[in-house]
Amino acid sequence: MKRLSLALASTVLMFGVVAIPANAAPCRDAKGKFVKCPDKAPTKPVRCKDAKGKFAKCGTAGAKPV
Numbered sequence: 516m517k518r519l520s521l522a523l524a525s526t527v528l529m530f531g532v533v534a535i536p537a538n539a540a541p542c543r544d545a546k547g548k549f550v551k552c553p554d555k556a557p558t559k560p561v562r563c564k565d566a567k568g569k570f571a572k573c574g575t576a577g578a579k580p581v
Contacts, residue, residue, distance in 0.1 A: 542552035562581050563573040571578045 542550050544550045561573060563571055563575075563578040564581055565571040565575070566577045573580065
């Protein structure tokens, strides 16, 4: 029982350690050199308001981006 649990634990640790560097994808330029990855800042969706100040679909008559 001890051998089985030890083998299972070592297998889990071995695959867990191997998977961590694979998930970290470095950024490279066209020549293959490592460069700083660009920041991916979340963008806010564009919201529009009508003449009365209520939210409306962008593209409708009188709607202006906020």
